[in-house]
Amino acid sequence: MIPPLQHWIYSDAGRLGDGGYAQVYRCRNAAVSTDEYAVKVLDDPTYANTFEREVRALKILRDCPAVPKLIDYGRNAEKKLCIITDLVPGVRLDKHIRRNGPLSYDSTLALIEQSLIVLAYSHSKGLLHKDIKASNVLMDEDRFTLMDWGVGELVGNGRSETIRANQDSVAPECYHGEHGFAVDFYSLGWLAVYALTDRLPYDFLAIREQDYRLVAHCLQRPVLPADIPAPLRSLIYSWIGKKAAERLVGYSLPALLAAAQGYEPDFSAYMNLRQIQREFSYIHLAARHGIPYAQYQFALRLLKQGFTDEAVFWLQKARDAGFVLATDRLSRIFVKRGGKDRIRAEALMQEAAYGGNVSAQLRLGMSFLHALERDVEQAGTWLRLAADNGLARAQYELGRLLQNELGKPDEALIYLAMAAERGYPK
Incomplete structure (x- = not known):
């Protein structure tokens, strides 16, 4: 869970700059030192995954030259995510x-x-x-x-x-x-x-x-x-x-x-x-040249326009190249079709889950809970994988499972708090 941040003071007058998702200010904390530091304040209080990635990186780089030194981190009194580093000149x-x-x-x-x-x-x-x-x-x-x-x-x-x-x-x-x-x-x-x-x-x-x-x-x-x-x-x-x-x-x-x-x-x-x-579409050009990311993005646009069969064609191309996002999306399409396609959808969901796709891991975990022969342990395994990779819904579902069926209320509270930190409404 993200700890509370106390005693760090900053104001608009000490603003140093901004980025794509955060503002940076000069800050002080009399309990630490009389020196000035830098505080990076994330614009969205639910950007917990980005926040945790940067904190992890700065911890790894604590002894590295030419990188800001991590001093403190957490949520301030306004519940904003903050990272405190030394104040680098320049x-x-x-x-x-x-x-x-x-x-x-x-x-x-x-x-x-x-x-x-x-x-x-x-x-x-x-x-x-x-x-x-x-x-x-x-x-x-x-x-x-x-x-x-x-x-x-x-x-x-x-x-x-x-x-x-x-x-x-x-x-x-x-x-x-x-x-x-x-x-x-x-x-x-x-x-x-x-x-x-x-x-x-x-x-x-x-x-x-x-x-x-x-x-x-x-x-x-x-x-x-x-x-x-x-x-x-x-x-x-x-x-x-x-x-x-x-x-x-x-x-x-x-x-x-x-x-x-x-x-x-x-x-x-x-x-x-x-x-x-000369090409009529950049994304179509890239898809034709076998770039899986382009094939996946082109397929999403086709789906929005209602061209499902064409989208499936490009998703299959991307999946054949090992692009797991495409495998997950194919699974979702075949679930909606139902009938014989449901069996194929389940195989694709498992393929995507084993490939590391957190959305598929969540859905596979939930499928074990809703099956005729429920398997709570398997459900917990897959939900935990998705939850530990920062998926808020998986954190919520795992928290409920730990609380209601696995008898681990303390651990449940941790995962429910993680979901709340990422803005999951339930």
């Missing part, structure tokens, strides 16, 4: 570049070198940042701090189907439901380009449509600005390559620059912007 890198123009070559090398130190530490702990970009970097002269670990994930078995809402630097493999250490190097490559040239990847400034970002990362031929010096140019081309296995992954900048020397990228198999813009 200005956001994107704001600095907008005001002053691109960084020098030497400053960009310093940015990369310090980022590699952070990645060496976090990757040694199995933790990916997954959102490296200029707005998440603080710059204080030639000192850089990597902020905002709220979307950070443990690498685990290398499977993940979460995609960041801002897709300026999402690695291509993420759209295939995969992630690994190379995803952070992909983002670091584009950060280096922006730092040196004030240029975003591809044509993102001119084309705002979100679907274009997916197509660009996966299908478009990258072309770097001509003014990037040769030693770094080759390394960046390696990092922004489409295939994770071909990126140079390492944590010593001199060694990486040496390894990249003479690297000649071959992007001949990929499309240029003119070819892409």
Whole structure:
């Protein structure tokens, strides 16, 4: 359960900035020190999963340089989720570049070198940042701090189907439901380009449509600005390559620059912007080129328009590629159809549950409770998996099960409180 936060004082006058889902202020706590600290206040009090991810990451990184140090965390008197860190000096890198123009070559090398130190530490702990970009970097002269670990994930078995809402630097493999250490190097490559040239990847400034970002990362031929010096140019081309296995992954900048020397990228198999813009739909283009995330998203749009059979076709394509979200959605469609399709729906639900989909785990757990031969132990096992992965409904259902049938009222209270913290109304 998220602890209460006491004695931390902040006000609008001490506001330092904001992000996609939080505000940051200067704060004090006389019981701790006379020093000033930073408090990150999440906009939505039900963002408990994001809050817990960032707290977990900062705990893992407690001894890592160039990362804010976690001081305290919890809910304040207004029930808002707060994370207290040391107060890092500096200005956001994107704001600095907008005001002053691109960084020098030497400053960009310093940015990369310090980022590699952070990645060496976090990757040694199995933790990916997954959102490296200029707005998440603080710059204080030639000192850089990597902020905002709220979307950070443990690498685990290398499977993940979460995609960041801002897709300026999402690695291509993420759209295939995969992630690994190379995803952070992909983002670091584009950060280096922006730092040196004030240029975003591809044509993102001119084309705002979100679907274009997916197509660009996966299908478009990258072309770097001509003014990037040769030693770094080759390394960046390696990092922004489409295939994770071909990126140079390492944590010593001199060694990486040496390894990249003479690297000649071959992007001949990929499309240029003119070819892409001939297509009538970015998402359909990506789906046709076998990108599971695009196939899944395209299917959802078809479902909204009532084209169920066509949606099933694309969901099956994504499922065949191992995209578990598509398997779960297929299961839901076949349940509604009933009849012979119900048997197939149950098989797909189990497949998705074993694949780690929390929605399917919840539904499988509930199916054990509602079966003619109820299996409370199996239900508890599957509900616990979904609950421990942050699904509020599963936390609620597990809490009821622990309280009413498994005789564990203290543990029930914990899970019911977790569901309440995530805004589950019951």
